[in-house]
Amino acid sequence: MDWRGWAEIVFTIALTVAVGWPLGIYMTRVWTGERTPLDPVLKPVEAGFHAALGIDRNKGQSWLGYAVALLAFSAAGFVLLYALLRLQGLLPLNPQGFGGVSPHLAFNTAVSFVTNTNWQSYGGETTLSSLSQMAGLTVQNFVSAGAGLAVAAAMARAFAADRGESLGNFWVDLTRNVLYVLLPLSIATALALVAAGVPQSLLAGVTARTLEGADQVIALFPVASQEAIKQWGTNGGGLFNVNSAHPFENPTPLTNLIEVVSLNALAFGTVVAFGRVAGARREARALLAAMVILVGLGAAAIYSSETLTPQPAMVAAGIIDAPANMEGKEVRFGAAASALWAAMTTGASNGSVNSMHASYMPLGGGVAMFLIQLGEILPGGVGSGLYGMVVMALLAVFVAGLMVGRTPEYLGKKVEAREIKFAMLAVLILPLAILGFSAVSAALPAALESLLNTGPHGLSEILYAYSSAAGNNGSAFAGLSANTPWWNTTLGIAMLLGRFAYAVPVLAIAGAIAAKPKLAPTAGTLPSDSPLFVGLLVGIILILGGLQFFPALALGPIVEHFQVLAAAR
Amino acid sequence: MIANLRPAIVSMVLFTALLGLAYPLGVTGLAQLLFPAQAGGSLIRNAAGGIVGSRWIGQSFRDEGYLRPRPSAAGEDGYDASNSSGSNLGPLNQDLAARVKADAAALRGESDAPIPVDAVTTSGSGLDPHVSPANAERQVLRIAAARKAPAAEVQALIAANTEGSTFGLFGEPRVNVLAVNLALDARWPRAQR
Numbered sequence: 001m002d003w004r005g006w007a008e009i010v011f012t013i014a015l016t017v018a019v020g021w022p023l024g025i026y027m028t029r030v031w032t033g034e035r036t037p038l039d040p041v042l043k044p045v046e047a048g049f050h051a052a053l054g055i056d057r058n059k060g061q062s063w064l065g066y067a068v069a070l071l072a073f074s075a076a077g078f079v080l081l082y083a084l085l086r087l088q089g090l091l092p093l094n095p096q097g098f099g100g101v102s103p104h105l106a107f108n109t110a111v112s113f114v115t116n117t118n119w120q121s122y123g124g125e126t127t128l129s130s131l132s133q134m135a136g137l138t139v140q141n142f143v144s145a146g147a148g149l150a151v152a153a154a155m156a157r158a159f160a161a162d163r164g165e166s167l168g169n170f171w172v173d174l175t176r177n178v179l180y181v182l183l184p185l186s187i188a189t190a191l192a193l194v195a196a197g198v199p200q201s202l203l204a205g206v207t208a209r210t211l212e213g214a215d216q217v218i219a220l221f222p223v224a225s226q227e228a229i230k231q232w233g234t235n236g237g238g239l240f241n242v243n244s245a246h247p248f249e250n251p252t253p254l255t256n257l258i259e260v261v262s263l264n265a266l267a268f269g270t271v272v273a274f275g276r277v278a279g280a281r282r283e284a285r286a287l288l289a290a291m292v293i294l295v296g297l298g299a300a301a302i303y304s305s306e307t308l309t310p311q312p313a314m315v316a317a318g319i320i321d322a323p324a325n326m327e328g329k330e331v332r333f334g335a336a337a338s339a340l341w342a343a344m345t346t347g348a349s350n351g352s353v354n355s356m357h358a359s360y361m362p363l364g365g366g367v368a369m370f371l372i373q374l375g376e377i378l379p380g381g382v383g384s385g386l387y388g389m390v391v392m393a394l395l396a397v398f399v400a401g402l403m404v405g406r407t408p409e410y411l412g413k414k415v416e417a418r419e420i421k422f423a424m425l426a427v428l429i430l431p432l433a434i435l436g437f438s439a440v441s442a443a444l445p446a447a448l449e450s451l452l453n454t455g456p457h458g459l460s461e462i463l464y465a466y467s468s469a470a471g472n473n474g475s476a477f478a479g480l481s482a483n484t485p486w487w488n489t490t491l492g493i494a495m496l497l498g499r500f501a502y503a504v505p506v507l508a509i510a511g512a513i514a515a516k517p518k519l520a521p522t523a524g525t526l527p528s529d530s531p532l533f534v535g536l537l538v539g540i541i542l543i544l545g546g547l548q549f550f551p552a553l554a555l556g557p558i559v560e561h562f563q564v565l566a567a568a569r
Numbered sequence: 570m571i572a573n574l575r576p577a578i579v580s581m582v583l584f585t586a587l588l589g590l591a592y593p594l595g596v597t598g599l600a601q602l603l604f605p606a607q608a609g610g611s612l613i614r615n616a617a618g619g620i621v622g623s624r625w626i627g628q629s630f631r632d633e634g635y636l637r638p639r640p641s642a643a644g645e646d647g648y649d650a651s652n653s654s655g656s657n658l659g660p661l662n663q664d665l666a667a668r669v670k671a672d673a674a675a676l677r678g679e680s681d682a683p684i685p686v687d688a689v690t691t692s693g694s695g696l697d698p699h700v701s702p703a704n705a706e707r708q709v710l711r712i713a714a715a716r717k718a719p720a721a722e723v724q725a726l727i728a729a730n731t732e733g734s735t736f737g738l739f740g741e742p743r744v745n746v747l748a749v750n751l752a753l754d755a756r757w758p759r760a761q762r
Contacts, residue, residue: 008738052583053576072573076581125651135589142588143581171576178584183592190596191603197625199610200600205651206612208620210628211635211750218626219651220610225596242653245693247625248610253740313666314686317673322686327665328655330692331639331699334741338693355693356655359665457659479657564660 001307001324005336009299012260012340017292020265023181024272030180031153031173031277042179049175060166063511066154067504069170070147074114074500077140081110084136085128093131095204101127108488113140115499116148116381118230118237118351118474119491121483125219125240130202137237138226142186145233146178148383151503152270153177155387158510159278159411162518167510181266182232189228189262196258197251198224223248231262234381236351236474244341244354245330253332256354260341263350264295267379270386280411282529287389290537291347291379298371298378299343305364306335309561310568325364328356339364346371347378349385351474358452358461358477362564365477366557369464372471374545375430381472384499387506391423393528394509396540398423400526409525412518419512422505429501431548433470433494438462438552440490447486452479456560463556465491470498613747622747626650627698634715634759636700636708636727636749639687640672643695656691682707699743702731716757726752 029036036042050057061069084091085106089099101109105121112119113136122128128137150173157168194200201220208216221239227249230236240246250256268288275284307324314322324335333341338355345352346368357365371378377388394410398420401408408415441447441462451458457479464477469491476482482491527533600608611624622628627638629648641647642656658665672689685703705727713720730748734740 004734004738008740011738049580049583053579055576069573069576072577073580076577080581080585123652125653134593135585138593139581139585139589143584171580174580178588183588186592187596191599194596194600194604194607197607197611200597200608201610202597203609206610206620208612208622208628208650210622210630211747211754212630212632214629216622216626216628216648217651218610218612218623222593222597224600224608225593240653240694242655242694245655246653247627247694247696247698248623251611251625253735257735257739309660311660313660313662313669314689316666317670317684317689319669319673319684319686319689321683324686325660326686326690326692327658327660328691328693330694330697331687331701331743332697332740337740353693356657358657358659359655361660452657453659453662455661457661460659477657478655479659560659560661567661 001303001335005303005334008336009303009340012257013292013296013299016261016264017268017288019261020268021272023265023269025276027181027269027273028276030176031156031273036180038180038184046175046179053171055169055171057169057172059169061169062165063167063507066167066170067507070151070503071500073147073170073174077143078110078114081113081136081140082106085109085132088129088132091129091131093134094129096129098127098129104485104488105483108492111492111495112474113137113235113237114144115472115495116144116233116235116349116384117469117472117495117499118235119469119476119495120237120241120243120474121488121491123241130221133221133226133239138229141226141229141233141235141237142178142182143174145182145235145382146174148381149177149181149270150174150383151507152274152383152386153277154507155390155510156274156277158514159280159413161514163516164514167507167514182229185232185262186225186228189232189258190224192258193224193227193255196255198227198255199248200224227259228262230352231259231350232266234263234267234348234350236345238352244352245356250354253337256333256337260344263352264344264348264379266382267348267385270382271379271389274386278411283411286529286534286537287393289534290541291377291389293534293538294374294541295343295347295371295378298347298367299340301367302342302364303336303339305361305367306339309361309363309564311361312564312567315568325359325361328359330355342368343371345475346473349376349381349471349473351468353475356478357464357475358479362557362560365460365464366553369460369467369557370545370549370553372467372473373430373434373549374541375427376471376473377541384472384503391426391506391509392541393537394419394423395427395544396533396537397526397528399540400536406524409519410528412521413513413516414519419509422509426502426505427544429497430470433497434463434466435552437466437490437494444486450481450484450487452481456556456563460556460560463552466494469494472498613751621751624745624747625698627696628747630746630750633711635753636705636712636744636746638746639697639700640668640689640691641695642691648696650696653694653696655693655695679711680707698745698747700746702742702744705744705749712753716753718757726756
């Protein structure tokens, strides 16, 4: 490790927050329906959408109505994407001539994109046509993120309401978040990426004759347009098998900076917008601080692990002064930019990678996995990170309330049994899906055949896969060959649980919160904007995550770490 | 639920048209207009117009007179630019240890200088277009001998194709392998193969 690496990590995180902040102020206007600079262009488009959808934009929905609309929209998206993938061979814009996708892979991929997970069981350049990439995956990249932002907006309104019932209108929120936020950001970013070297081509590829006279077939795609929304929408599913490690997705340190900032800025911005809509700016800053502290610690831990842990293969080959573990990393990024990306993508439910986590040192890969298991709230997916963080804040005030024996409050709303029950329901989904499926897979010979590595690293491959799926992250210990009926199906189920068995209780909480009277803080209220509260929140997040997953992590990355130290001696 | 049927279906159709077709095709049009070289894959052509490769996509070089890239796990023989892949081998994997050992032994036959870590590790993509400056430096004498060229000139040519960290802060110093090899061939032309 060196000072430049540390400076790159600190500066990039600071820049991400600095970009997210004004975005949050802008998003506040989008959520509340105020005028924005883009109105002259987008207002007519929005009105056209409302007319075609047949909705009344002023008609609010109860939490249940909002939840049903979310589910109906996701179901429609799933059916369309599944059909598109299955029929790919018969449809146009297929210059590569790929056939239809197998049923279990189409199920997995459709679920993966509808839930904003973007787990890649498919190998982009070897399986999917340009049409599937554009009309299928790119569309879900936008709308699954838009749906997440919609739920976050509903949550913000719940705290602003005083004995209210409506959480807003899902269709209005979805349309506005896609049109006003995601689309303009993506267009600008896509063009910036092309300028910096990312291709945007409809050709299937070109054949080069190398200087040594060999033929090299170079796969091409409309890369930049998908890369942009993949990052802004915290989707993470790449056009290419190796995602943003591929030099066409991410050719230079500059494109890497653009991509890693756009990976997290919108999630930070969502917190700012939440604070403004809910009338709790200082409290939102406390949530932001907790996110930055934890993801910063994660990045520091991974960078340290990748540069300080001796690599047994190098030691055995007599290469003793290796400055970093470079297996699975690109020269242009090195350890610092790779470790930072690993922390930001796993903290954020993005799941894109610019290096291969499977080849990380045990603690580096373990921290990445742990960041996912903390619930994808650091800062999490766009929208989903915010509402996950609010659930944690409710649990934090609840625990504090238990300690002093009074009914807790958060942002002027009493937190009572109903909210805590739903919060527990939501947070228990992750361990249920991750540990439950991992336990079964670890005992199933057919599942174990997919592992590349054995021993503790093999267990890590399993744990990482289900953590990634249930957390709607999508990154992988890619040694796992997940394109089999067992893995595609169970990972798909884990993704559905992680998305909808989480979002629906969250909307139920929002409904209950909205109906409560807004209280003025009293002397007995725990201030939720203080460093003390940030500490409490960080503690709750770590203890919830740590207690649930520590035994499993001890058998995977932690024991492997000691094996590595022993082997490198 | 029924009331949601129309908005659910209609919105997916509209979004597919707007985001799945208009957006990528519009961006493609603009990109091809504004930045045609980058949008087309930053391809490098020879004097006759044939495509030699892409500036961003690593290639295999085995000849002694060329700068050699990192090992690659893309495709069967490495550097398969339509099948990107890392090795995904964990730190304790025996295949990794065996591969590094064999590669290190071969490299020691070339030079006594310490082996840079990127010379014995596969990249994440298997298509890394760069090597570290130390890795390039270690190959100077071999290239110079094969081309019967002064080592200092080879060294200068590599230095000219070396980039530092962007803005002094982002990313690592690196040498573009294909750019160096094109420059080598331009400076010391070799018999047509």
